[in-house]
Every structure is written in structure tokens, then in C-alpha cells.
Amino acid sequence: MAVTWAAAGIATRRRFAAMGRPALIASAAAAGALALVAVIGPWIAPYDPNATDVLAAGQDPSAQHLLGTDSLGRDILSRALAGARLSFAGPAMIVLISTVLGTALAIFSAWHGGWIDRMANRLLNVMFAVPGVLVAVLSSAVFGAGFWAPVLALGVVYTPYMARVVRSMAIRERHQGYVESLQLAGMSSWRIGVRHLAPNVMPIVVAQATYGFGSALADFAAVSFIGLGIQPPQAEWGVMVSDGRSELLDGAPQQTLVAGTLIVVTVIAFNILGAQLSTRSGGRR
Amino acid sequence: MKDPEPRRGPVPRKGAARRIVTTVLGAAATILAASFVIFAGLSAAPGDPVAQILGAKATDQARASMRQRLGLDDPFLERYWHWLTGALHGDFGVSFTSRQDVTALIGPRLATTFLLVAMAALLVVVVGVGLGVVGGVSARGRAVVSTLVGLGVAVPGFVAANALIGIFAVELGWFPTYGSGHGFGDRVWHLTLPAIALSIGYGAYVSQLTSAAVSEESEKEYVMTARGRGVPSGIVLRHHTLRNAAMPVLTASGLAVAGLVAGTVVVEQIFAVDGIGALLIRSISSKDYPVVTAVSLIIVTVFVLVTTVIDLIQTALDPRERAKA
Numbered sequence: 001m002a003v004t005w006a007a008a009g010i011a012t013r014r015r016f017a018a019m020g021r022p023a024l025i026a027s028a029a030a031a032g033a034l035a036l037v038a039v040i041g042p043w044i045a046p047y048d049p050n051a052t053d054v055l056a057a058g059q060d061p062s063a064q065h066l067l068g069t070d071s072l073g074r075d076i077l078s079r080a081l082a083g084a085r086l087s088f089a090g091p092a093m094i095v096l097i098s099t100v101l102g103t104a105l106a107i108f109s110a111w112h113g114g115w116i117d118r119m120a121n122r123l124l125n126v127m128f129a130v131p132g133v134l135v136a137v138l139s140s141a142v143f144g145a146g147f148w149a150p151v152l153a154l155g156v157v158y159t160p161y162m163a164r165v166v167r168s169m170a171i172r173e174r175h176q177g178y179v180e181s182l183q184l185a186g187m188s189s190w191r192i193g194v195r196h197l198a199p200n201v202m203p204i205v206v207a208q209a210t211y212g213f214g215s216a217l218a219d220f221a222a223v224s225f226i227g228l229g230i231q232p233p234q235a236e237w238g239v240m241v242s243d244g245r246s247e248l249l250d251g252a253p254q255q256t257l258v259a260g261t262l263i264v265v266t267v268i269a270f271n272i273l274g275a276q277l278s279t280r281s282g283g284r285r
Numbered sequence: 286m287k288d289p290e291p292r293r294g295p296v297p298r299k300g301a302a303r304r305i306v307t308t309v310l311g312a313a314a315t316i317l318a319a320s321f322v323i324f325a326g327l328s329a330a331p332g333d334p335v336a337q338i339l340g341a342k343a344t345d346q347a348r349a350s351m352r353q354r355l356g357l358d359d360p361f362l363e364r365y366w367h368w369l370t371g372a373l374h375g376d377f378g379v380s381f382t383s384r385q386d387v388t389a390l391i392g393p394r395l396a397t398t399f400l401l402v403a404m405a406a407l408l409v410v411v412v413g414v415g416l417g418v419v420g421g422v423s424a425r426g427r428a429v430v431s432t433l434v435g436l437g438v439a440v441p442g443f444v445a446a447n448a449l450i451g452i453f454a455v456e457l458g459w460f461p462t463y464g465s466g467h468g469f470g471d472r473v474w475h476l477t478l479p480a481i482a483l484s485i486g487y488g489a490y491v492s493q494l495t496s497a498a499v500s501e502e503s504e505k506e507y508v509m510t511a512r513g514r515g516v517p518s519g520i521v522l523r524h525h526t527l528r529n530a531a532m533p534v535l536t537a538s539g540l541a542v543a544g545l546v547a548g549t550v551v552v553e554q555i556f557a558v559d560g561i562g563a564l565l566i567r568s569i570s571s572k573d574y575p576v577v578t579a580v581s582l583i584i585v586t587v588f589v590l591v592t593t594v595i596d597l598i599q600t601a602l603d604p605r606e607r608a609k610a
Contacts, residue, residue, distance in 0.1 A: 227566075
């Protein structure tokens with residue numbers, strides 16, 4: 001059943017991948033620009049993202065406030081720019097955790113084969129069936145709401161997606177001639193794994209990590225949106241969508257619109273980039 | 286009735302029965318393991334349930350007797366066993382905050398959530414598969430559908446939900462902004478926007494997969510042959526292409542339904558739908574662990590059951606899957 005899930009992902013990816021070089025350049029530029037904003041956002045924000053100004057509350061876009069202000073008079077552009085950092089830090093950490101765990105698990109099990117590989121495969125299949133947001137929500141229940149509870153949970157939930165891709169690559173690499181010659185030359189398994197197998201599967205790891213980043217960003221923002229991740233008044237895109245709810249109901253949707261659009265654009269950029277990298281790195285299909 | 290001839294077609298194998306038993310046992314084991322992880326995790330969560338129930342002013346004696354009544358001083362495994370056997374009889378204990386039976390809290394909300402999931406599932410299957418077939422059959426349709434799918438996959442449910450509220454509830458005023466309604470018609474009306482928001486992501490996956498499966502099938506030789514013999518394209522599509530493309534579509538739709546159940550956690554919260562998803566979030570905020578444990582277990586169980594049923598249907602329908610055992 002997990003295979004079908006994966007197939008759906010691959011089908012979407014194939015569509016993105018077929019878009020060719022312009023899509024690669026455009027998506028890389030967009031993803032790069034957004035990542036840059038995540039780094040320098042808090043510094044280029046025209047206002048203090050947390051500074052409230054009751055007199056300027058709920059304004060439409062103007063020369064002073066390019067994207068308007070929220071119901072507390074905070075500058076929406078500044079919150080969007082400053083919020084990019086936490087919005088990216090969450091998924092970056094999630095992808096890092098799942099990449100390390102997934103790659104290690106995949107290379108270890110592919111190397112040993114036999115029952116270890118079968119056990120690992122079973123474990124991955126069970127993990128595929130785990131609903132991510134639910135686990136993140138429960139993790140917040142146990143460890144308390146904040147940055148780390150959902151990040152750790154989602155890091156584990158995303159592990160099988162990484163492991164599956166790397167495993168199939170690693171199994172292929174395992175039986176290449178160079179591995180055998182290195183073994184005959186007396187190199188230790190550990191050294192072959194780290195020095196030779198890992199670098200060879202690296203391009204596909206990067207592609208998969210890019211692809212996973214988009215979904216991780218969406219999931220992390222969702223957890224913050226329902227109040228179990230990043231806590232207000234900190235600026236983060238999911239928090240902003242939530243902050244903008246009362247304004248949205250009063251017919252002033254700017255804040256929700258800005259944050260929601262940023263999330264969607266980021267996810268699309270990373271999805272397309274991931275698909276492009278994946279075809280170019282000789283991954284499956 | 287009479288069957289004197291030896292059976293034709295694929296010979297049923299002993300493996301099939303074994304496979305069914307393994308699948309069902311695997312599902313049961315998964316649910317049991319999940320129940321243990323959930324119970325253990327939430328028992329380890331910070332916060333003192335006794336202080337939660339009695340408040341800070343309670344006397345030490347009252348606290349001690351409450352601890353005893355809740356069985357909090359018992360060894361962990363004993364508490365787990367007690368809770369598990371209770372849960373099997375539909376008794377999930379008493380809520381810390383409302384003092385009501387957890388089962389009574391969950392019951393009516395479960396019905397609301399199931400209606401929401403059913404509506405979203407209908408949308409996923411009808412719109413998702415419909416778009417997928419259009420995309421799989423014609424080249425022009427494919428371009429439109431793949432754009433829609435690219436967007437649908439990228440729009441998180443909570444963003445879609447807020448967009449729908451902004452457009453259809455606030456601007457146009459066609460639907461209510463929140464609540465779950467009274468009576469069936471009103472309830473369906475209240476749940477329409479939540480169901481759409483819930484279905485977008487999974488609908489996109491299903492239509493992408495359908496489109497891929499249909500276009501793959503329609504390039505196969507038997508379809509070419511049928512066309513070459515002059516069979517009308519509508520009949521080729523209905524009788525040959527769609528039937529053979531049905532398996533992955535069925536599987537994806539089933540998995541989507543399983544995902545919808547977990548997705549209600551976020552969507553119900555946004556539309557203030559009084560289902561078990563919103564109950565879960567509320568109980569987490571108020572540290573009402575008996576409710577959190579029960580709702581989590583129910584969601585996980587439904588999820589596992591749905592995926593298991595898909596697995597079994599797949600085994601039953603596809604002779605290749607049957608032979609694999």
C-alpha cells in the first residue's frame with residue numbers, strides 16, 4: 001500500500017520533471033530567493049515584526065505599510081519577512097533529521113541484506129502508514145507545544161520517504177564492481193559505506209530532501225496554525241494565517257492571504273525543484 | 286449450484302488464506318502496538334492529573350484518595366492492562382475536565398466526523414477520479430489536470446480552508462463560517478466547505494494517479510487492437526482501459542480516505558466543527574489525557590482498518606497479488 005503512495009508522488013513528480021530546464025531554473029531561483037529571505041528576513045524587515053501600533057491597526061496596503069497592518073497594528077510585510085526564518089527553520093530541521101536517519105537506515109540495511117533488510121523494509125512500511133500531522137500533534141501533547149516537539153515527530157515521520165529512495169539506490173550500488181574491489185582491497189564496511197556508498201547516493205538524497213522540504217514546511221505550518229507549534233506573538237507563516245483569522249472573518253484577509261500565498265509558493269517551488277533534481281540525478285524514473 | 290467441471294481460471298492457492306490471516310494479524314498487532322505507544326507516551330506527559338481534577342486547593346487526603354480511585358499508584362503495566370481491557374469494552378474512563386464518560390463525549394462527535402470524512406471521500410473519488418480520467422484520456426485535458434494537481438498538492442488543507450472561508454463564507458455568504466449545524470440537511474451544508482478543504486490534497490493525489498494509470502493503460506497493445514478493430518472509443522475506455530486501470534485507483538482512493546480521517550484534526554479546528562478532531566486538539570490544550578488517548582486510538586484504529594481493508598481487496602481482486610503469497 002505504501003508503494004501506491006509512493007507511486008502517486010512519483011507520478012506528480014514525473015509531470016514536474018517533464019517541464020524541463022526553464023522549470024529547473026525558475027524553481028531554483030524562487031527556492032533560493034525564499035531561502036535567502038529566511039536568512040536575512042528579520043534584518044531587512046522595515047518595522048519591528050512584534051511592534052504593535054493601535055493607531056495604525058487594520059490598515060490596507062499603503063506607502064508606509066506595503067502589505068497593510070494586522071488588527072494589532074503590526075506591519076504585515078515585516079512579519080512575513082521575519083517569519084520566514086522560523087517557517088524555514090522547522091522544515092530544514094525536519095529534513096535534516098529524516099535525511100540522517102533515513103540514509104543511515106537505508107545504507108545499513110542494504111549493506112547487510114538478508115533478514116536485517118527485510119526487517120527494515122517492514123518497519124518502513126509500517127511507518128509509511130503513520131499519519132504525520134497526528135503524530136506531530138501528539139508529540140506536542142507529550143513534550144509541550146513549541147518548535148522541537150513537532151519537528152522531532154515530523155523528522156521521524158519523514159524518514160521512510162528518504163529511506164525508500166536511498167535504499168533502492170544503495171542496493172543497486174552495493175552490487176557494483178567497485179564495492180567488491182574495495183572489499184577485496186581490505187577496506188572496512190564502515191569506511192566503504194561512509195566514503196564511497198554515501199557520496200554516490202548523495203545526489204538522490206539531495207533531490208529527495210528538496211522534495212520533502214515542501215511538504216515538511218506545510219505540515220510544520222499546519223501544526224503552528226492549530227496552536228501546537230510556534231507560539232504567538234512570534235512571527236511564523238502558520239501563526240500568521242491563524243492570527244489573520246479574525247480579520248478574515250471581518251472581511252480583511254491580507255494577513256492570511258500573504259502568509260498563505262507564501263506557503264503555497266514555497267511548496268510549489270521546492271516540489272518542482274525536487275522533481276527536476278531527481279530526474280537529473282538518475283533517480284528512479 | 287452444481288459444479289461438475291473442474292474450476293476454470295486462476296486456481297485459488299493456500300497462500301491466499303495465509304496472506305489474509307497475516308494481514309489481519311499484522312493490523313491487530315499494529316493497533317496494539319500503537320495503543321501501547323500512545324498510552325505510554327501520554328502517561329509520561331508532564332502535569333498531574335489529580336491537580337487537574339481537584340484544583341490546587343484540595344487537601345492531601347482528597348488527593349490521595351483520588352490517586353487511588355484513578356489507580357495512579359498502580360504499576361504502569363497494570364494500568365495499561367486495565368485501560369486496554371476497558372477500551373475493548375468501549376470504556377475509555379472519565380474525562381479530567383468535564384467529568385463525563387469519555388465514550389459519551391466521543392460518540393456523537395464520531396458521527397459528525399464520519400459524515401465529514403464521507404463527504405470528503407465522495408469528493409475525492411468523484412472529482413479526483415473524474416479529473417484523472419479526463420487527464421489520462423486527452424492530451425489537452427492532461428495539461429489542465431496536471432496544473433490543477435500541481436496546485437492541489439501544494440496547497441495545505443489549512444490554507445485552502447481559510448481561502449474557502451474568505452471567498453465562499455465571508456465574501457459571497459453562501460456557506461456558514463463555522464459550526465456543525467443541526468439536523469441532516471443543515472449539517473451537510475455546514476460541512477460542505479470543510480469537506481472541500483479536506484479533500485483537495487488527497488483529491489489531487491488520486492487524480493494524478495488515475496491520470497497516470499489511465500494513460501499508461503491506453504497506450505497498451507490490447508487497446509490499440511480494440512481501436513484498430515473499430516470498437517468505439519467510449520466502449521474501449523469503459524470496457525478495457527478503465528477496468529484495467531481500476532486497481533491503482535482503488536488503492537489510492539482507499540489510502541486517501543484513511544488520510545482524510547487524520548486530516549480532520551486540522552480542518553475541524555478551523556471550521557469549529559464539533560467532531561473528534563477538534564475534540565482532540567481541545568483536550569490536548571486542556572491536558573485532558575483520557576480523552577486524548579481515546580481519540581488518538583480511535584483515529585489510528587480507523588486508519589489501520591481502512592488500509593487493511595484496501596490490502597485485502599487488492600489481494601482479492603488481483604490474481605497477481607494472490608499468487609504472490
